[in-house]
Amino acid sequence: MLSAQTSEIRSDASLSALHASSQEAGWQRQGTLWSNLKELCDLLRIPSATSVSDEEFLFQHVQFKTGQRIHTIGQPFDTLYIVHSGFLKTVLIDEFGNEQVLSFPMKGDLFGVDGIHTRRYASEAVALSNCDLILLPFKKFIALGRTHAELEHAMYSVMSRELVREQAMVSMLGALSAEARVARFLISLSERFAEMGYSSKLFNLRMTRHEIGSYLGLTLETVSRTLSAFNEIGLISVDQRSIGIKDADALRTLRRLPPSSSRAKQVASKKAKKLAAGPNPEAPSWDTLATV
Amino acid sequence: MLSAQTSEIRSDASLSALHASSQEAGWQRQGTLWSNLKELCDLLRIPSATSVSDEEFLFQHVQFKTGQRIHTIGQPFDTLYIVHSGFLKTVLIDEFGNEQVLSFPMKGDLFGVDGIHTRRYASEAVALSNCDLILLPFKKFIALGRTHAELEHAMYSVMSRELVREQAMVSMLGALSAEARVARFLISLSERFAEMGYSSKLFNLRMTRHEIGSYLGLTLETVSRTLSAFNEIGLISVDQRSIGIKDADALRTLRRLPPSSSRAKQVASKKAKKLAAGPNPEAPSWDTLATV
DNA sequence: CGGGTCTTTGATTAGGTTCAATAAGAGTGG
DNA sequence: CCACTCTTATTGAACCTAATCAAAGACCCG
Numbered sequence: 001m002l003s004a005q006t007s008e009i010r011s012d013a014s015l016s017a018l019h020a021s022s023q024e025a026g027w028q029r030q031g032t033l034w035s036n037l038k039e040l041c042d043l044l045r046i047p048s049a050t051s052v053s054d055e056e057f058l059f060q061h062v063q064f065k066t067g068q069r070i071h072t073i074g075q076p077f078d079t080l081y082i083v084h085s086g087f088l089k090t091v092l093i094d095e096f097g098n099e100q101v102l103s104f105p106m107k108g109d110l111f112g113v114d115g116i117h118t119r120r121y122a123s124e125a126v127a128l129s130n131c132d133l134i135l136l137p138f139k140k141f142i143a144l145g146r147t148h149a150e151l152e153h154a155m156y157s158v159m160s161r162e163l164v165r166e167q168a169m170v171s172m173l174g175a176l177s178a179e180a181r182v183a184r185f186l187i188s189l190s191e192r193f194a195e196m197g198y199s200s201k202l203f204n205l206r207m208t209r210h211e212i213g214s215y216l217g218l219t220l221e222t223v224s225r226t227l228s229a230f231n232e233i234g235l236i237s238v239d240q241r242s243i244g245i246k247d248a249d250a251l252r253t254l255r256r257l258p259p260s261s262s263r264a265k266q267v268a269s270k271k272a273k274k275l276a277a278g279p280n281p282e283a284p285s286w287d288t289l290a291t292v
Numbered sequence: 293m294l295s296a297q298t299s300e301i302r303s304d305a306s307l308s309a310l311h312a313s314s315q316e317a318g319w320q321r322q323g324t325l326w327s328n329l330k331e332l333c334d335l336l337r338i339p340s341a342t343s344v345s346d347e348e349f350l351f352q353h354v355q356f357k358t359g360q361r362i363h364t365i366g367q368p369f370d371t372l373y374i375v376h377s378g379f380l381k382t383v384l385i386d387e388f389g390n391e392q393v394l395s396f397p398m399k400g401d402l403f404g405v406d407g408i409h410t411r412r413y414a415s416e417a418v419a420l421s422n423c424d425l426i427l428l429p430f431k432k433f434i435a436l437g438r439t440h441a442e443l444e445h446a447m448y449s450v451m452s453r454e455l456v457r458e459q460a461m462v463s464m465l466g467a468l469s470a471e472a473r474v475a476r477f478l479i480s481l482s483e484r485f486a487e488m489g490y491s492s493k494l495f496n497l498r499m500t501r502h503e504i505g506s507y508l509g510l511t512l513e514t515v516s517r518t519l520s521a522f523n524e525i526g527l528i529s530v531d532q533r534s535i536g537i538k539d540a541d542a543l544r545t546l547r548r549l550p551p552s553s554s555r556a557k558q559v560a561s562k563k564a565k566k567l568a569a570g571p572n573p574e575a576p577s578w579d580t581l582a583t584v
Numbered sequence: 585c586g587g588g589t590c591t592t593t594g595a596t597t598a599g600g601t602t603c604a605a606t607a608a609g610a611g612t613g614g
Numbered sequence: 615c616c617a618c619t620c621t622t623a624t625t626g627a628a629c630c631t632a633a634t635c636a637a638a639g640a641c642c643c644g
Binding site: 118169 | 384390392405406407408410438441444445447449451452456458462463466467506
Binding site for chain 4: 502
């Protein structure tokens with residue numbers, strides 16, 4: 001009586017590098033090529049149903065190498081993607097070919113959802129590192145939701161979460177200064193890394209300054225300058241792509257950097273071989289209050 | 293066998309002004325207090341299922357007066373709302389009490405979706421005019437989706453549409469100039485009004501300059517100035533809340549206003565009692581190209 | 585090692601905010 | 615009906631943040 005779902009397991013036509021061979025007796029083949037429903041729920045951070053008779057629903061993995069495109073704008077939609085490992089970006093391309101970065105999906109994130117409505121992907125997804133993705137064919141998912149209510153509810157939840165995330169993004173772009181945006185970006189990266197079990201204090205950026213700038217609505221120069229400024233006042237350490245978080249709380253509550261004059265003073269005093277150890281006693285005050 | 297759903301019709305505890313009296317024999321009572329499934333689908337612009345044995349699922353309407361709050365941030369979530377008539381805004385409140393406008397729901401729009409994930413509303417919805425809303429209790433909806441597959445799919449579609457809309461918003465905030473944002477805002481309003489059967493050329497804004505500015509990531513002064521500038525060069529006519537669209541195409545493709553010097557020239561020539569009827573033949577050229 | 589991409593930093597400019605003052609409506613109550 | 619108030623809108627002037635233009639250094643990969 002469960003045949004409807006199992007027959008749904010078939011490889012996605014538009015994808016390359018698939019060994020479409022086994023769908024009978026689908027156990028874990030060659031490493032982590034398949035995941036069951038429980039693994040999938042864990043990954044998405046949603047309560048995995050106890051009543052699920054798993055092991056019969058298996059989800060195929062696909063690997064992408066750095067720079068490869070997972071899907072492009074306008075391509076017919078039929079599958080959702082869940083990141084098992086690796087880092088990606090999703091982008092919109094405007095009428096002049098300029099990229100607008102929308103998100104940086106990483107472990108546990110779902111993407112491709114924007115294709116549901118028009119049945120074509122509205123954005124483009126690109127691997128920023130080698131990636132291992134889990135395929136979730138939309139039709140299969142729909143059928144699955146029919147028999148597993150929790151899963152269906154979970155999907156609403158995940159989409160709702162995405163929506164809230166976008167709202168926060170809009171709010172940030174609409175109201176925060178360049179420094180505050182970069183600070184929050186670093187904090188959110190730090191927290192994501194922590195969730196994934198990596199260090200929240202020291203990590204490597206997987207994206208360029210240009211991509212960060214696009215994501216935050218800033219130019220790459222402003223991003224670079226802001227990181228340098230954070231470095232100078234000791235909030236972080238920067239060396240190219242590697243970031244060390246020194247003062248997470250300050251970053252978390254930062255609204256605006258001290259006026260350029262005082263920052264210039266700090267710089268000057270630093271260049272003057274840090275004479276007398278501390279001519280700026282107001283250092284930790286400006287970050288929480290500040291303009292509006 | 294359908295009792296599960298019909299019993300779900302009960303008034304929402306947190307709402308005022310409900311005549312919770314009739315749920316047996318639920319026909320259209322006192323005006324438009326109830327809608328059936330087909331009306332609901334039409335409103336949401338999704339294909340209404342042919343197979344739906346409607347008339348047994350009725351959805352309650354509620355009226356709100358200008359200024360009333362539909363739900364607040366943190367309030368327990370249990371129902372989605374569909375706008376039947378009227379205008380609203382949804383806002384986020386930041387840590388200092390500043391409003392950030394997220395959307396202006398109007399006829400056919402769904403809101404409240406952001407509450408699904410955390411089971412509490414993440415935003416606040418306020419009526420900008422007298423409104424007639426259709427209640428869609430989330431539990432009832434879930435149950436309904438279980439028997440009507442198309443409806444379930446439709447909800448994914450609507451949520452996906454919202455997500456795409458938010459993406460476009462992020463993209464706009466990240467990349468466009470103040471003039472371009474205001475122009476697109478006017479165009480999108482114009483198109484929405486057209487869809488609703490109103491004039492796309494002449495309409496009244498339901499929101500303040502402040503709310504528009506918040507929505508677009510601008511100050512109210514910039515919005516006001518930009519509208520004045522559009523008025524001066526003949527793209528629109530403005531008088532307080534009333535807007536007349538004069539050149540929709542120019543608005544649609546506008547990226548940046550002509551340099552202030554040339555605009556000043558136009559203004560000057562206009563102030564000079566429009567001598568010789570047309571000293572600015574370059575009018576429709578600058579809007580499509582321009583910076584980046 | 586060389587070409588390409590990415591990053592940093594400086595100088596300059598301009599778009600948009602901020603502060604401020606005035607005007608125009610919309611209610612409200614005498 | 616008009617004075618009074620409160621909110622909303624318009625406009626000006628000064629300032630400032632972030633973009634733009636430019637150049638040099640760092641890194642990567644074939």
